[in-house]
Amino acid sequence: MGLDSRHLRYLIKTRPSALVGAAIVAVALVLAVIGPTIAPFDPRTAIPGDQLKPPSFGHLMGTDDNGMDIFSRVIASPQTDLTIAILGTLGAIAAGIPLGLIAGYYRGFVSEILMRVSDIVQSFPVFILGMALVVVTGQEIRNVIYVVAVVNCPIYVRLVRGQVLFLRERPFIEAARALGGRDRWIIREHILPNAIGPVVANASVTIGWAILLTAGLSFIGAGVRVPTPEWGSMIAVGAKNVYTGEWWPSVFPGIALAFTVLGFALLGETMVDLTDRTRR
Amino acid sequence: MTAGRYIVRRLLLLVPQVLGVTTIVFFLNRLLPGDPAYMIAGSLATKDVIASVRQQLGLDLPIWDQYLVYLGRVAHGDLGKSWLTSSQVTEDILQRLPATLELITLALILAFCIALPLGMLTALRPGTITDRLASAYGMLAGAMPDFWWALFLVFVLFGKLQVVPAPIGRIDLSLLPPPQVTGLYTVDSILSGDWPTLWSALAHLALPAFTLAFVYAGPILKMARSTMSQALLGNFIQYARASGLPRQIIARYALRNALLPVITMTGITYGYLIGGAVLIEQIFAWGGLGQYAVQAITSSDYMAVSGVVLTTTVFSLLVYLTVDLLFLAVDPRIRY
């Protein structure tokens, strides 16, 4: 693919949104690492007597009805949310690539079965499947990661398979075969590097969705357990207060959530566009 | 292959799909924690009672037999009995399904009607203020969590401005639902001429449907705009311009080509919403399928869970089938 400085400059000029996305993602990643440590208050400890304080200098985003400082919890959440989303996406990709390669390269019974199963998994309503799986396996962070991986795996199987189908007809693959290359070698050396592009590009978008899924599951009570700081569950905890006028426990995590997902989506969209065009 | 053969082939494909889903659901609910016999018998039951309940439920049979029994029951529409509500799961679902369907169908129609024209227009006039605003909306809406947006809107429109009714169900507490024909309050109240109920139903539908539409129109708008712009770059559009065709015809040419991915996206959204609307249902106390699912899952009501998963998945499959058939109607390259 090769990006040199000239390409980057062109990119920056024509796509400022990509920069914004990259900046947001960078901030989120940084917070994921140091968030809990730089938080002014301990994100998991309730301070009795400090419930539902509105935003002020002491508590930048106020406190919730357990007395926990919202700002600290908001910046501590990326560690939870991003860990789940990124590891889950990596899992989906790690499983999706080999399955997609097999489904695309080898025609016949195995490939058909793979695709049918993948289709069926995809036809399950994502949210309900996610809920059921998490409750079945238990509400550990580890299980939420598995769920994210399972739910997104078919997308990557399909993506990689599509790439492989396209590539295997190309003359350079025929040439490699004619020169006597063994299948596994052809897949590894020639097909895999070319099929990777869209996978990497879509990863960012998937991470964004995964964050939303995690937040949604937690909101319903089927995701991360309280008191682990997580934007979705924070919104749930604050939901009842919205009706009585205390908006800050739900609004701030919501904004943080939307921004972060937006960042990943912007970055991902640009990457998808880029890899799409070079293919053309 | 001809259209007829394609349709038949596609319908036949449904059978193994439903079978596959049923199988997965069966094994899924085997994994749910909690012993259903114990739960149905009650916590004070003796071992013998539990054993006999287990026998009644057929849980003492080998797995393969249980599977076949399950398949047989499902084929007859018997999805078992919910231990939580003590009624047939099928009944429970049929009671709640219309609520969800009414909500998501209205939401989807709204979303489509916002997203498609907007996407078209902005693609035809790139770089204008409308275009930039619409693109920003498309990106933002897709990133926004629908449940948070719902809460926010409730706070503003109900809490502060009092423009919408309280988020407690599908109609005013003081009103009775209309006589059941379809289960859709809007349709039913029109059918029985009950205007106050119709008004109330619409008022209560407004915010949740609008919330869903607002959020899910985003990705559809993005898709519409992008496919429309792509279509406008096509060779045949250049040639159509070179042939001096007027702007309306050029737009129509491009739209035809841009429509297919948008239809797919809308279909996917619809399939997602039947389960995905649960968060909104929760916030608005909608009494739909989603809430039922949440209750069932958290209380290990395994018959209800499998019933819901099965129903929603079959719904998705039917939606995808419809999308495929629509493709057939629009794209001649598949037909001939």
Added chain:
Amino acid sequence: MTTLLDVRDLRVEFQTSEGVGSALNGVDLSVNEGQVLGIVGESGSGKSAIAMALVNLIARPGRIVSGSVKYRGRDLLQESERALQRVRGREIGLVVQNAKSALNPLVTIGRQLVNVIRGHGLHDKRAATERAVLMLKKVGIPDPETRMHSYPHQLSGGMAQRVTIAMALSNNPRLLIADEPTSGLDVTIQAQILDLIQALVDELHSATVLITRDLGIIAQHCEEVAVLYAGRVVERAPVRAFFRSPSHPYSETLIKAVSTTRQRGRKLLPGTSPSIYDLPSGCPLNPRCPLVQPICREKQPELRELLPGHFVRCHVRAAGGI
């Protein structure tokens, strides 16, 4: 003979991630009524941009920087979109390479043809349909009434090209621009298509601009030829005079490359055409030219008339050198 099309100093640029590419660097052309002009060039010559530039349809990332394209006195580069719509498809018809991709895959060819006919005056649906069927018959499509309901993907390349020719000529244009109308087609089909075009424009007394990279086509079908190199016309002459005594060193090499007489060690120009992003200063041929003089690297030559009707853009040749 009235001048139908008068192009002066046409310049087109492309702005991409590679930088700014100069596709056309001051093209001067003219076409008289009923005349057949051939434009020949290789990759990088700018011929891919010319057809669209002539009808002011250069799309991003390209743009027309300067120059004028006067059709019957009116500069098309200054006209409104409305006015241009009346010219395109009506006064000026366009045929492109790869006809299948020029047709909307989701609309029947009959409908597309009828749209073009109705868009330019013949509003009545039935009359337009009749005319469409007539045009299809004229371009040699068998069973035209049934074919009206075909979709582009059901046609062969040659058939699709006939359809676009029908579209281009359906409103009796005064000028037909044919942009590599036969590339990608089998040789026998190529000949058929070209003969068809020739017959139809003769019948309509239309002028033609035939853009191609094939000198053979120029020899067979054109009255005048303009040679395009690095975005400029480097030689322009009546076809006979051109093949008998080409003047520009690039033209010579073009002709030599396709010469059918058996040759040993023929001397072609070394190297390749320059990239549009990196044009040499002075005359763009100077890195490859056997006649190169110091002035060639400094100043761009002007187009000079050597013999009546025979123009060449070369310092050396214009000064009478060999």
